[in-house]
Every structure is written in structure tokens, then in C-alpha cells.
Amino acid sequence: MKPEDIHSAFTRLIREHERMIYKVCFMYADNSTYRQDLYQEIVLQAWKGYDGFRGEAKFSTWLYQVALNTAIAGLRKDKRLELTHMPDGSLPDMADNAANNEQLEILYTAIAKLNEIEKAIVMLYLDDKSYDEMQEIMGIANGALRVKMTRIKEKLRQITKK
């Protein structure tokens, strides 16, 4: 069992970065139930791996790696199961806010047509990550990322034209 102060530090860091986790969930899960499920899995995987976080990279970079590895490499459930309710009955509201905004809906509809890796790159780009940070998270060389980004932008243009 990890000491209470480690738990408190982890909780504080997750709260500071919760919007980042939301974004990963919105990008990789297409309904509210699935998003909650993925959200819980990411937090759980982050907690399990927190001992290994040595602070060499920024916490956000490390958390992005955990979240994307969880979302991309199949650690989440394949089936959409029922919600796991918290003892206090509450969970973060993962309602489809994007659907309430026409512009965001266009964005997400277009991004949904990209492959898993392209989605991750777009998300990091939208999040204003530098190419160096993107390289650290993705493991793809800076130059290759720039080329990919140009192609993705063009692909999104084509998708939205149709």
C-alpha cells in the first residue's frame, strides 16, 4: 500500500490534469459510458505506474503517455459495459458536451475518421504541445511529426469538404 502522502500528491496531480484526461477520453471513446470507463482505466493505470514516475519528464508528458498507451493499446474494455458507480454515487460528468457545440462536432466528426496514431498527434497539436514534447510522448522523430502533421491537416481539410 502506498503511503497517504503519495496518494494525496497523486490526487492533486490528477485534479490538475483532469481536463487532459477528458480530452483523451473524448478523442478515443464515442459515448458517455465508454468515456467514463476509459477515464477510470487511465486513472487506475496512472496510479499503478505512479511509483515509476521519477519526475525526469513533466507530469503532463508522463500522464499523456499513460493515457494514450491505455487508450491505444487495448487496455480498456472492448465491450461497453454498465457504469461503475462510485460509492458516493458521483462520477465526472462525461456527457457529450461536444455535441452541444456545432463547431466542435465538426472537429470531432472529422478527427473520428483519422487512425489511432493520427488522433493522438492531432490532440497533442491542439493542446499546443511543442514538437519536442510530442516527440517525447509519441516516440516519433520531430521531423517525421511535422510531415505527419502537414498530411493530417490536409486529410482533415479533405474530410470536411466531403
Place this chain on the structure above:
Amino acid sequence: MELDDFKELYNNQSSDQPALTNQNIKDMTTLESQGPLALLHNKTKYTLFLFPLSIVFFVKLFIPSLGAGEIGHNLTTWLVFIILFTEYIVAILNYFTIKNMQNTSGNIKANLLYKLSLLKRRYKWYFILHIGLLLLIPVLLELNLYFHFDNRFEGLVNFNPLLRIAFYAAIFIPLYIFKKRFQQHNYLQHLNKLNGLLEQMD
């Protein structure tokens, strides 16, 4: 659509989400993972107990006072023991492969490469162990004809050696094909998925 035009909108999208409470996070960290690998990991853990339990039935093979000499000459018992032991080694390999597959550290590419290498190694060792096992059984049966471990199999000596080889082949080649298909069904889809993701990175 110009992606850059959406940056501001995208970054403000979750501002109206209610914040997590500390209790929410604490509760999440105490949950059991419900991912497919975690569920598979739990199942594999149970299979690890089966062999140590079944070893009770083979204890006579190793303890002289319980008649090890006598039963040691029972080829069938040895064959069953070797098959079970091989399956146990496979179960241990499965356990560690699945455990390590749940690793979420490192950059995305390195993590995918690590998982791919784990699965390939697992796949390779599965075949080495099973081919070894499938070869060992006819070898033991043939040795029995010369060293007389078990007289129940000595009737094989009446058959022409070529006929015996054909007999072994008729039994073990279908077994090998079955094992291979079973493994491909279980692992190839994961290998293909990981290869597909790595191709997307190039």
C-alpha cells in the same frame, strides 16, 4: 476546415465539466482494472495453481519409499507428467506476458514495440516447447522398445519402423496443426493490431 482555427475552442471545451473530487480519484485507484488484459491476467493466475495441485498425483514418481522404482517404469504416467509440466511452463509464460503487456509506461512507439516483442517471444517459446513435447513422446516410445520402461507399449515393436513413424506422424502432425491454429487465433490478431499501429507511426 483549418485545424488551427479550432485550437481555442478545443482547449476550452471541458471548462464546464464538474471537477473531480479527491474521493472520486481515491475510489478509482482502488478499483480492479476491467480491461481485457486484466481479466485474462486473473484467469491465468488461477491456472498457475492447477499444476502444483495435480503434482500430488505424481508424487510417487519421485519418492522411492512410495514405490518410485515401480511406478517410475510406468511410461504413461511419465508422459502425462511431461505434458502437464509443459503446459504449466506455458501457463507461467502466459502469466508474465500478460502481466507485462499491461505496462503503460514509456512513449507510445517504445511501448508498442515492447508489447510486440513480448508477444513474438511468447509465440516463439510456445512453439519451441510444444514441438519439443511432440517430439519427445515418440522418442520415449521408441526408447521404451530398447530399455523396456513399460511393457504395455512393447507391442509397438511388432510394427515395421516406417509404419511406426507414419503412426506417430498421423497423431502428432494434426496435434501440431491444431496447436498452431489455436495460437494464431489467440495471438495473431493482437500481433496484427500492434503491427498495424506501428505502421501508422511510420
